[in-house]
Amino acid sequence: MxxxxxxxxxxxxxxxxxxxxxxxxxxxxxxxxxxxxxxxxxxxxxxxxxxxxxxxxxxxxxxxxxxxxxxxxxxxxxxxxxxxxxxxxxxxxxxxxxxxxxxxxxxxxxxxxxxxxxxxxxxxxxxxxxxxxxxxxxxxxxxxxxxxxxxxxxxxxxxxxxxxxxxxxxxxxxxxxxxxxxxxxxxxxxxxxxxxxxxxxxxxxxxxxxDIGVASVVKYADNAFHAVKITFGNEIGRFCKKLGIDSHEVMQIFCEDRKLNISPAYLRPGFAFGGSCLPKDLRALLYRGRNLDLEFPFLSGLLPSNKLQIETLVEELKPYRHDGVGFLGLSFKPGTDDLRESPIVSVAEALLGKGAEVRIHDPNLVISALVGSNLRYIMSEIPHLGNLLKESPEPVIRASQAIVVSHNTELFQRAVLQTRPDQIVFDLVRLPNAEQIPARYVGLYW
Ligand SMILES: NC(=O)c1ccc[n+]([C@@H]2O[C@H](COP(=O)([O-])OP(=O)(O)OC[C@H]3O[C@@H](n4cnc5c(N)ncnc54)[C@H](O)[C@@H]3O)[C@@H](O)[C@H]2O)c1
Missing domain, CATH: 3.40.50.720 (NAD(P)-binding Rossmann-like Domain)
Structure with a gap:
């Protein structure tokens, strides 16, 4: 050569x-x-x-x-x-x-x-x-x-x-x-x-x-994303036009947001979205669209796709239900005690419904320290999960065959190092220290 x-x-x-x-x-x-x-x-x-x-x-x-x-x-x-x-x-x-x-x-x-x-x-x-x-x-x-x-x-x-x-x-x-x-x-x-x-x-x-595999998927990810952008802009445009609102001004302001919109935010493969805003606001937009006789096939596909992620994880965890499934993180993201529409709550509830032994730790959801509306929410809406909350990661890890990590925090990075080779860790967040985990390791999409 x-x-x-x-x-x-x-x-x-x-x-x-x-x-x-x-x-x-x-x-x-x-x-x-x-x-x-x-x-x-x-x-x-x-x-x-x-x-x-x-x-x-x-x-x-x-x-x-x-x-x-x-x-x-x-x-x-x-x-x-x-x-x-x-x-x-x-x-x-x-x-x-x-x-x-x-x-x-x-x-x-x-x-x-x-x-x-x-x-x-x-x-x-x-x-x-x-x-x-x-x-x-x-x-x-x-x-x-x-x-x-x-x-x-x-x-x-x-x-x-x-x-x-x-x-x-x-x-x-x-x-x-x-x-x-x-x-x-x-x-x-x-x-x-x-x-x-x-x-x-x-x-x-x-x-x-x-490598060859990455190069081949980059091309498809690019073209799929370009199609997503065009279709998204057009569905928002249809909504705006029906309401007499200038879609181009909307999207110009949308595009000015380089922190959350035109940015790498939310683009890393990981678990389902949730929380008090995304599912609620998406449902409201779709409902208003239906009232206006508008169809949004792309936006309408988002909630079913999200639900599929939850169902898939439940299926993956089902084999471990009798030997205990532990959750490190229950809220939809770290640093909050808001449990509304947390996808992990849905996973834990589905497993409980299938007779699983479940244990949970979330540092923002320690019952003895909780006050006000969140304590009321847990005790009235999800008391079955409230009772399973542990004060630290250790009892969860000790007693669970499968451990699901849904927050990428230092606390949980340290905690998974305490697992044993006979256990399995399901990582939903791509932990940076995955290689040091003693348990068998399953990355959600990697
Ligand atoms: N067109 C684009 O904008 C674009 C952009 C990026 C990637 N691509 C990809 O690049 C590839 C080529 O796309 P294109 O648009 O240039 O295709 P094209 O259809 O314009 O050209 C393909 C050429 O290959 C010739 N050909 C077929 N068999 C041959 C052989 N055995 N030996 C020599 N020549 C042969 C054909 O006669 C034709 O002239 C496709 O895979 C496409 O998806 C295209």
Whole structure:
């Protein structure tokens, strides 16, 4: 392998491939484009853009004149003449929503055959970069075996495979290429990750080198989140319009909130939401919407999704009900004694209903210290749980087979270190000291 990749073969000259060809050429790389559609490869080969994209015609012409772009329909020749191959073929939706992987698989077979020849002649290491959007697991379970079988060589030893999702948007693709929000390189071996990183040395964007699994999900999380944002804005817009309120002014003020709205707040996977406001206000908004004959399919899905989280945890804890389930934390978040609509209360109640032995400690809910409305709430609304509250974590841990941690506090981080190997800890908050916990450990979504 050359120390620096200089020659790039690009397989698939649609939007992603054609833009990548022109832009990597602009960065100084030698490009050989490949498309089974001879019309596209011929166009690129004579300095014409194979697809319509703002600024692409000029950039392709400029780079073709500079001698940095050529194209062919011959994948074998292109791979043999390059250090790195970018897979940019389409992955369209099939009728049932699944991805059509035919093009990606076929092109990997072709690259594999070429690699077999190239590597047998000892013509250097080669990295195959999957830029097409493919689901998690696809690269490891489907594409690497195809590449290995077709080449007779081994990934990570003879050649590298990297997943490098593309974030460009049609219409602003060239601008997005040079100024992407981020570059994500998923590699399961360091050498290939570093090699591909060099392609992006001149790109002004945060670079994340991670494993293939993370890189593949980042792409889907991004696009799902963009769809969430659009749909959320539109449902709030529909609500506003019906009420004669300016939706754009609402969302402008909403977006100015960089602490809780446009921020990382609430975006880490964890347990269900609850408390005295979120469920109540969401229900009120949906009820008002119904009165106005408005449907909000997206917002209406939130409470059922939240309920599913509670039900799933109850199911996971059910096997331990006769040997005791302990809860460290009962309120919906640390630092409050407010138990209204705490999802942990729902979990504890459901388990009690199934005959579980339950013990609970919450430092803000020590009965002997409670006064006023919260004591009244516990004694009138949930006396069955009030009686199970312990004054410290120790009795909960001592007597429970399964221990559920729902507050990420120093008290509970210390407490879980007292567990025994025959116990199990269910962590709903991603405790920072999880690795030191003596008990068997289950992270909620990690
Ligand atoms: N278009 C976008 O804005 C965008 C953005 C990010 C990611 N992506 C992803 O990138 C991938 C490519 O998207 P696109 O919009 O560029 O697709 P596209 O349909 O425009 O282009 C795909 C090209 O691949 C060619 N091709 C098919 N099989 C081939 C083979 N065996 N050898 C060589 N060429 C072959 C086709 O002829 C076609 O020209 C998809 O997975 C897509 O989801 C697209």
């Amino acid at each position: 050359a120390d620096e990749p200089t020659r790039i073969s690009i397989l698939g000259l649609g939007y992603v491939g054609a833009v990548s060809a022109a832009c990597f050429a602009k960065l100084g790389f030698e490009i050989i484009g490949v498309d089974i559609d001879a019309n596209k490869s011929e166009r690129l080969n004579r300095g014409d853009a194979p697809v319509l994209e703002h600024g692409l015609t000029e950039l392709v012409a400029e780079q073709h004149r500079a001698g940095r772009i050529q194209a062919t329909t011959d994948a074998l020749a292109a791979v043999l003449g390059s250090d790195i191959s970018l897979v940019c073929v389409g992955t369209p939706s099939a009728a049932n929503g699944s991805l059509n992987m035919d093009y990606v698989e076929r092109v990997c077979g072709q690259i594999g055959e070429a690699l077999g020849q190239k590597l047998s002649k000892n013509e250097g290491y080669h990295v195959v970069v999957i830029r097409s959007t493919v689901l998690p697991g696809t690269v490891e379970e489907r594409l690497i075996p195809i590449l290995e079988n077709a080449s007779g060589k081994r990934v990570g030893v003879d050649f590298g495979v990297v997943q490098n999702p593309e974030f460009l948007r049609e219409g602003t693709a060239i601008q997005d290429f040079f100024h992407p929000p981020k570059t994500v390189i998923g590699a399961n071996d360091e050498k290939s990750g570093q090699f591909v990183s060099r392609l992006y040395e001149k790109i002004d964007a945060p670079l994340f080198v991670t």
